[in-house]
Amino acid sequence: MTPAEPAPAPAAPDAAGLTHPRRDLDELLTHAVRFSVVAALSGVLKAEFGAVRDSVEVTTPMLSKQVALLEKAGYVEVEKGRVGRRPCTWISLSPEGSAAYARHVAALRAIAGLDH
Amino acid sequence: MTDMTPEAARDALADAARTSDRLRARARWASTKLAVTGIGMGLLTLAVGLVRSDLVGFAVFAAWGVLIAATAWWERRRTAHLPGTQQRTSRYWAASFALYAVAIACGVARPEGDAGFWVPAAVVVALPMVVGAVRERRA
Numbered sequence: 392m393t394p395a396e397p398a399p400a401p402a403a404p405d406a407a408g409l410t411h412p413r414r415d416l417d418e419l420l421t422h423a424v425r426f427s428v429v430a431a432l433s434g435v436l437k438a439e440f441g442a443v444r445d446s447v448e449v450t451t452p453m454l455s456k457q458v459a460l461l462e463k464a465g466y467v468e469v470e471k472g473r474v475g476r477r478p479c480t481w482i483s484l485s486p487e488g489s490a491a492y493a494r495h496v497a498a499l500r501a502i503a504g505l506d507h
Numbered sequence: 508m509t510d511m512t513p514e515a516a517r518d519a520l521a522d523a524a525r526t527s528d529r530l531r532a533r534a535r536w537a538s539t540k541l542a543v544t545g546i547g548m549g550l551l552t553l554a555v556g557l558v559r560s561d562l563v564g565f566a567v568f569a570a571w572g573v574l575i576a577a578t579a580w581w582e583r584r585r586t587a588h589l590p591g592t593q594q595r596t597s598r599y600w601a602a603s604f605a606l607y608a609v610a611i612a613c614g615v616a617r618p619e620g621d622a623g624f625w626v627p628a629a630v631v632v633a634l635p636m637v638v639g640a641v642r643e644r645r646a
Contacts, residue, residue, distance in 0.1 A: 413511055421511075423519070430523035431530040438530055439586035446530040475584045496520065503516035 545636025
């Protein structure tokens with residue numbers, strides 16, 4: 392899986408000299424469903440709510456709740472639109488969300504030992 | 508801060524890749540549209556060159572119009588979109604239409620019903636869109 396942006400450089404040691412990659416994990420994206428939602432959106436321009444729900448394999452209320460949290464954090468953009476004549480909700484990843492996803496993936500790869 | 512084992516990190520990455528692949532597969536509808544309209548353009552070219560009847564010719568152009576309208580209607584109902592789809596697919600459309608114009612321009616000087624010209628011409632006209640359909644399947 393390749394993030395859309397180049398993997399960011401690992402965080403420099405803080406004052407205490409702590410450099411473990413878990414420090415680069417995004418708190419919001421450590422939630423499995425939110426991470427899956429962002430992962431799904433990272434590969435597309437935009438997707439309809441039902442398509443995201445079916446890809447992530449969660450219920451509608453669960454997805455609504457997680458998308459609301461991601462939207463509040465500025466990671467996703469939600470737009471009302473139509474599929475044919477049927478009203479629908481389109482979801483897309485924001486630039487901030489894309490960057491957060493790339494950082495989180497880089498941290499996961501470092502933890503998983505995939506970058507050695 | 509979150510504790511995560513290497514195994515959990517690998518599982519999370521694998522799950523993310525699967526989820527991303529599922530939604531991207533749903534977004535690859537341009538491949539189907541290019542294949543259908545490419546074959547349609549090929550058949551249209553064949554009909555222009557080989558059909559002598561005005562009535563049948565009118566029906567062929569009407570069917571082409573219905574095909575374009577149907578594919579546009581179908582496209583509006585897609586629920587996921589890849590970035591850059593329109594930019595990528597427009598060049599295949601442009602190439603097929605350009606080849607169609609060349610085929611027609613060359614074909615007017617040919618003998619009537621010259622299948623030796625029109626069959627290959629139809630294949631050439633359809634080819635850019637068919638190639639585009641294959642490439643979009645891998646987008």
